[in-house]
Amino acid sequence: MNTISKGKVKSMMEGIIMKMYETHAVVLSEKKYYRIKLKNNMKQGQNILFTENDMIQSQGGRKKMKSGYKKITAIAASLLVLVTSSFMMNQKGYASAVVVDINPSVQLNLNDEEIVEGFIALNEDANSLELEQLTGMSLADALEYVAQSAVDNGFIDPEDLEDDYIIITAVSEKEQKDIESIVKQVKKESDILKTVNIAYTEASMDQVEEAKEKNEPVGLISVGESIDDSETLTVKSFFQDENAKSLFLEKGIILKENLDHEIDRLQNNLETLDLTEEEVKDLNTVLAYTKEEYSYLVDELKIATEQYEEAIESGDENEIELALDTIELLEDLIDSLSDDDNIERLKDLLEDTEMDEEAIEDLFDSLEELIEEIELDDLDDMDEDDMDDMDEDYMDDMDEDDMDDLDEDDMDDMDEDDMDDMDEDDMDDMDEDDMDDMDEDDMDDMDEDDMDDMDEDDMDDMDEDDMDDMDEDDMDDMDEDDMDDMDDLDEDYSDEDDEDYSDEDDEDYSYDEDEDYSDEDDEDYSDEDDEDYSDEDDEDYSYDEDEDYSDEDDEDYSYDEDEDYSDEDYSEDDSDDE
Amino acid sequence: MRLQSNRDQIVTEIQQDIHSKAFEDFVNQFQPLILTTVSDRLGRYVNKNNDDAYSVGLEAFCEAIQKYDIGKSSFIAFAKLVMTRRLNDFIYKKQQFVYENIDDNPVVDPSMAFDDELALKEEIQLLDQELQQFGIEFDDLVSESPKHGDTRQRTKKIAIKTSEENDLVNHLYKKKRLPVTEMCRRFMTTRKIIYGNKNYIISIVIVCIKKLGLIKTFI
Numbered sequence: 001m002n003t004i005s006k007g008k009v010k011s012m013m014e015g016i017i018m019k020m021y022e023t024h025a026v027v028l029s030e031k032k033y034y035r036i037k038l039k040n041n042m043k044q045g046q047n048i049l050f051t052e053n054d055m056i057q058s059q060g061g062r063k064k065m066k067s068g069y070k071k072i073t074a075i076a077a078s079l080l081v082l083v084t085s086s087f088m089m090n091q092k093g094y095a096s097a098v099v100v101d102i103n104p105s106v107q108l109n110l111n112d113e114e115i116v117e118g119f120i121a122l123n124e125d126a127n128s129l130e131l132e133q134l135t136g137m138s139l140a141d142a143l144e145y146v147a148q149s150a151v152d153n154g155f156i157d158p159e160d161l162e163d164d165y166i167i168i169t170a171v172s173e174k175e176q177k178d179i180e181s182i183v184k185q186v187k188k189e190s191d192i193l194k195t196v197n198i199a200y201t202e203a204s205m206d207q208v209e210e211a212k213e214k215n216e217p218v219g220l221i222s223v224g225e226s227i228d229d230s231e232t233l234t235v236k237s238f239f240q241d242e243n244a245k246s247l248f249l250e251k252g253i254i255l256k257e258n259l260d261h262e263i264d265r266l267q268n269n270l271e272t273l274d275l276t277e278e279e280v281k282d283l284n285t286v287l288a289y290t291k292e293e294y295s296y297l298v299d300e301l302k303i304a305t306e307q308y309e310e311a312i313e314s315g316d317e318n319e320i321e322l323a324l325d326t327i328e329l330l331e332d333l334i335d336s337l338s339d340d341d342n343i344e345r346l347k348d349l350l351e352d353t354e355m356d357e358e359a360i361e362d363l364f365d366s367l368e369e370l371i372e373e374i375e376l377d378d379l380d381d382m383d384e385d386d387m388d389d390m391d392e393d394y395m396d397d398m399d400e401d402d403m404d405d406l407d408e409d410d411m412d413d414m415d416e417d418d419m420d421d422m423d424e425d426d427m428d429d430m431d432e433d434d435m436d437d438m439d440e441d442d443m444d445d446m447d448e449d450d451m452d453d454m455d456e457d458d459m460d461d462m463d464e465d466d467m468d469d470m471d472e473d474d475m476d477d478m479d480e481d482d483m484d485d486m487d488d489l490d491e492d493y494s495d496e497d498d499e500d501y502s503d504e505d506d507e508d509y510s511y512d513e514d515e516d517y518s519d520e521d522d523e524d525y526s527d528e529d530d531e532d533y534s535d536e537d538d539e540d541y542s543y544d545e546d547e548d549y550s551d552e553d554d555e556d557y558s559y560d561e562d563e564d565y566s567d568e569d570y571s572e573d574d575s576d577d578e
Numbered sequence: 579m580r581l582q583s584n585r586d587q588i589v590t591e592i593q594q595d596i597h598s599k600a601f602e603d604f605v606n607q608f609q610p611l612i613l614t615t616v617s618d619r620l621g622r623y624v625n626k627n628n629d630d631a632y633s634v635g636l637e638a639f640c641e642a643i644q645k646y647d648i649g650k651s652s653f654i655a656f657a658k659l660v661m662t663r664r665l666n667d668f669i670y671k672k673q674q675f676v677y678e679n680i681d682d683n684p685v686v687d688p689s690m691a692f693d694d695e696l697a698l699k700e701e702i703q704l705l706d707q708e709l710q711q712f713g714i715e716f717d718d719l720v721s722e723s724p725k726h727g728d729t730r731q732r733t734k735k736i737a738i739k740t741s742e743e744n745d746l747v748n749h750l751y752k753k754k755r756l757p758v759t760e761m762c763r764r765f766m767t768t769r770k771i772i773y774g775n776k777n778y779i780i781s782i783v784i785v786c787i788k789k790l791g792l793i794k795t796f797i
Contacts, residue, residue: 012610026716033719040622045699048623
């Protein structure tokens, strides 16, 4: 009876409507926010009564992805793959041409099969490369060769801090998608092209001529029109300018340098900065994590691509769709990882050592948060087996969700702070010894919710000291008045007492003392744990739930029809009353 | 022949004396049922203060206890039936009242009754605006409030202490995030508890520094 009443009362809550959304409203009630169903006449600030029936249960677990932001990236990315109109008159004896601008600029003339038939060195620098070998190469090989020669001749250095760009411009009147896909493919596969950024765009033959005259990279000519003409454009200076970069993106696409290479580059150059050891360590943690995440995603992408190919072979449309979705998702994830703000800022920091102190502090603040997140994420990913391997230190970092994964053995390793995070379900997993580790706050939970439900036998088992332990208000008394009793129990009490006080800062009055309370704890809490929690829960819910109501709903109608309490009876009664 | 539940038996016991403690307890126990019935029938939430419909439901429930006959049906079904009927009457009468007394506008100053609600609404809107500066929606707070009563209590203490330290509040507003490290150091607490509940903490800090007294009673 008592339990029932408790459960019932508990399920009615008073709250204020904070805000109404399209599908639900949010109320604030007893320090917590809840989602509730929408009903008529709801107003912000209205003080209402509601029950558990009105609540909308949220899905458990934390959000794995910030999906909204990623979707936007995806849309943005797909918009960028717009082909610029550029067709050239082809009377020059080749099907199409590709211009490579690093700083040496080379024009590759291609035949129908995208094989290099000829080349033109577009500037002085290009003459210093040994281009003769290009003839007869496939486009992919030729691109790699040009890039490699540029590195060998010192035009670019993929290992230094500067971001390197290669502009590849397709000049063709036929289907240019072929060239684009070759470029994309070779970017993925070539060891040298992985380490640089490739800017891909398309241009007309006229623009190639114009570029030759101006001695500027052809890929930048179409973009360059809207940029200050006074300076000669170079690839390097162009892409250092964020505005120019975004202008370029209106017409072309940028295939970014592989993130793991970028990170290596950053890591190798960390020592050029004036940082403390700890800061370097933090940075390395974040960078290593990002890299790990990246390589994981890349691996996944590889698998997904294989699956896609298999699906194509098998011809199963659902499979193809699924594989494509996965690939898209993974690509988005990789993109957003590469766009990571912290890495950008770190790069700024490395390139510009004059950065003001506040910016540096800001960066490290957000890095710290990131590290925190990384640690939490790691914990979320752990399964029960992993938990078994954990040592006590790790436990400190766990959050409430993680606790749910713990099994009984792990509980033994937990310390007091961790206990605070446990919820009631977790309590059930605890064994008697663990109870000894519980601190006052935890005890309170058990008290308030469950003490009433303890049966008389449990009560009898408890002695007075024990009661004191469990009541927060009595806590002080225990420290002072009950000292004597405690001393009897354990000579070492004074030691533990010290511990207690040291813990007070955290408001944890620790009950570590196995010896002190082992007896009481064993009896009382184990009973409480096993029996009463479940009792209470069961009754509460079964009572609250629709069982009752649904029963009666059914009977309701039969009642109307079959029994004596007919409508007339009622209206008579009414009139009497009134 | 229906199965008589324990509850039905209790009703027959208490219906004799409506002033007994047992009667009162029983009614209190069933408040959520009354609430649900009223709310369902009216299609709106029951106001906490002075909701006529709730009084009607409560009255009907007491009436149901007194008139219940254990042979006939289960008590709950009966009580719901009685309550629904009374609520129907109530709604009908209210409609009539509105039509018949169209000139008879209420003389009482309505601002008195709405004062509190209006003030509360203003506070909520202010809190909403402030939270949006930090990119927090009330909706986010549903999942980000600490689940554990204990953690909630501790988090609240930390937030209140934070709101009392000007430099921390300045940092919060300037950087749009909590000075986690500094808070850990100053309040001798773990990063986990602050970091895991940062939005909840920010919401309480705002309530404290903006002196949103009405909301404060709920946090």
